Amino acid sequence: RKNIMRKIKTKIYLPTALTGNMDKHYIPVLEDLRKAIYSDRMLSRLADSGNIVIHSSVGYPVAKYKNTEISIGIEPLNPMIRQDLSLGYIVVVRSDNDSQEVSGDLHRALPKAVKLFKYFISYNEG
Numbered sequence: 001r002k003n004i005m006r007k008i009k010t011k012i013y014l015p016t017a018l019t020g021n022m023d024k025h026y027i028p029v030l031e032d033l034r035k036a037i038y039s040d041r042m043l044s045r046l047a048d049s050g051n052i053v054i055h056s057s058v059g060y061p062v063a064k065y066k067n068t069e070i071s072i073g074i075e076p077l078n079p080m081i082r083q084d085l086s087l088g089y090i091v092v093v094r095s096d097n098d099s100q101e102v103s104g105d106l107h108r109a110l111p112k113a114v115k116l117f118k119y120f121i122s123y124n125e126g
Contacts, residue, residue, distance in 0.1 A: 029074055029085060030054070030061040036110040037063050043118055060085065063117070069096045070120045072113050095120045
């Protein structure tokens with residue numbers, strides 16, 4: 001676990017422009033994640049049927065495929081400060097035994113992350 005954190009810290013990510021309390025802080029990013037999921041027909045159907053849950057109850061925005069370990073998270077670089085993405089963030093797509101970081105600013109990383117998320121779901125279903 002320490003190696004992973006060290007690896008993440010050595011990467012350079014631009015901090016977001018989001019500031020303020022958690023509600024103000026997360027609504028734009030949570031909305032970006034929601035839009036990215038709904039931009040794909042298959043994923044939007046899964047979200048409408050309740051099979052993809054989009055929330056920030058873990059402290060940062062996440063889209064999770066129900067009853068699996070498949071998710072997209074917009075995670076803070078400092079896991080000790082979960083409510084603060086302004087210090088930098090990383091987009092991570094997780095599957096059962098795999099996690100992949102998607103680099104780039106949020107608007108470039110999210111479409112790539114959504115494709116990977118969709119691939120993991122399709123692979124899981126197949």
